[in-house]
Amino acid sequence: MCGGHKEPGHTTFSTDLGDGLVVVRHVPALICDQCGEEWIDNKTAQQLEGIVLEARQKKHQLEVLSL
Structure with a gap:
């Protein structure tokens, strides 16, 4: 780690x-x-693993969701 501090936030x-x-x-x-x-x-x-598994089963070209 670079020495910075971990702060709560959100990512994509x-x-x-x-x-x-x-x-x-x-x-x-x-x-x-x-x-x-x-x-x-x-x-x-x-949770992300479950979302990816579902998306794979749907066979959509693009799946965009929010948590």
Whole structure:
């Protein structure tokens, strides 16, 4: 870590599934106030995994959601 402080905030998560793109906005995260590095907790990561799995099953080219 760069020595900055982790501050609560929100980020945008995106992943390319090869045949589609998933974008999740307003994802709770800790964000370094110095370098901008982002950390997502395990509970939120599990939510994102579920969203990606659902999007993969829908086979949409683009899925945009908010948490």
